Amino acid sequence: MDLKLNDKVAVVLAASKGLGRAIATTLSAEGAKVIIGSRNADELNKTAAEIQQLTGNEVIAIPVDVSQSEDREKFINQAAAKFGRIDILLNNAGGPPFDKFENFDEQAWQKAFDLNLLSVAHLSRLVLPYLKQSGSGRIINIVSGSVKSVLANSVLSTSMRMGIVGMAKLMADEFGSYNITVNNVAPGLILTDRIKDTIPKGADPETALKEKSKSIPLGRIGKPEELAAVVAFLASEQAAYVSGTTISVDGGANRAIF
Numbered sequence: 001m002d003l004k005l006n007d008k009v010a011v012v013l014a015a016s017k018g019l020g021r022a023i024a025t026t027l028s029a030e031g032a033k034v035i036i037g038s039r040n041a042d043e044l045n046k047t048a049a050e051i052q053q054l055t056g057n058e059v060i061a062i063p064v065d066v067s068q069s070e071d072r073e074k075f076i077n078q079a080a081a082k083f084g085r086i087d088i089l090l091n092n093a094g095g096p097p098f099d100k101f102e103n104f105d106e107q108a109w110q111k112a113f114d115l116n117l118l119s120v121a122h123l124s125r126l127v128l129p130y131l132k133q134s135g136s137g138r139i140i141n142i143v144s145g146s147v148k149s150v151l152a153n154s155v156l157s158t159s160m161r162m163g164i165v166g167m168a169k170l171m172a173d174e175f176g177s178y179n180i181t182v183n184n185v186a187p188g189l190i191l192t193d194r195i196k197d198t199i200p201k202g203a204d205p206e207t208a209l210k211e212k213s214k215s216i217p218l219g220r221i222g223k224p225e226e227l228a229a230v231v232a233f234l235a236s237e238q239a240a241y242v243s244g245t246t247i248s249v250d251g252g253a254n255r256a257i258f
């Protein structure tokens with residue numbers, strides 16, 4: 001299926017590795033011009049060069065800390081100037097720490113708010129004028145399976161992602177008249193460094209990952225490119241009538257019926 005992303009410009013945040021990198025790679029392979037952002041400039045430049053080498057399409061790296069307001073403004077100004085348009089915004093960021101509710105102080109909540117909720121609101125607002133001009137704009141937010149069923153120790157993540165789910169519903173409602181769709185993708189367990197870092201020190205990684213897979217109906221942890229394929233579809237012309245939804249990519253891990 002031709003996703004018709006050839007003339008599109010996509011901005012992908014938190015993309016030097018993990019889910020963001022896989023999404024940038026898939027969109028680029030589908031023909032989009034991709035602009036990637038994350039903090040470490042060396043890592044980001046390396047990733048951009050590797051994706052471009054792989055797909056043959058232009059990939060631009062612009063360093064940004066999505067938790068910082070001024071950075072967000074500079075980033076979008078520079079990104080928009082590169083190709084004169086933005087058609088697709090993929091909101092993503094590093095995840096907040098895992099722990100019990102009683103262990104997070106006010107500062108930890110503020111940090112998670114700036115990184116995972118305010119960044120989505122502000123970046124979307126900054127890109128909105130370009131998406132209106134695009135005529136078929138797309139906002140896609142990476143959230144978490146924890147918006148569908150309880151995940152222990154994820155109170156910061158869950159609280160911020162639930163905010164995104166609500167925000168996306170309102171955005172879908174308001175932006176429909178501009179032909180802009182707004183959707184969320186909720187990863188279950190997808191193998192990235194964030195997941196590898198949760199393996200207890202000294203444990204055998206393969207055994208630990210097998211243990212984690214036991215509760216997943218498909219019996220395995222997902223691959224970043226499997227999540228990226230769903231994002232690419234949501235970004236495509238074919239997904240023009242999908243808006244305001246949260247789609248799980250979790251191997252069936254969420255057992256809720258609705």
Ligand SMILES: NC(=O)c1ccc[n+]([C@@H]2O[C@H](COP(=O)([O-])OP(=O)(O)OC[C@H]3O[C@@H](n4cnc5c(N)ncnc54)[C@H](OP(=O)(O)O)[C@@H]3O)[C@@H](O)[C@H]2O)c1
Pocket residue numbers: 013014015016017018019020037038039040041043064065066067092093094095096115142143144145157186187188189190191192193194195
């Ligand atoms: N993987 C999963 O199974 C899973 C499941 C549920 C939810 N999620 C969520 O999905 C998101 C991506 O996770 P991942 O697994 O891809 O993580 P990852 O492999 O650790 O990659 C994180 C990426 O985010 C960038 N980043 C971190 N903080 C940033 C900031 N302040 N500004 C800009 N970029 C930043 C990192 O680059 P720099 O450090 O250079 O900035 C890196 O490129 C996270 O929010 C995570 O909680 C993941």
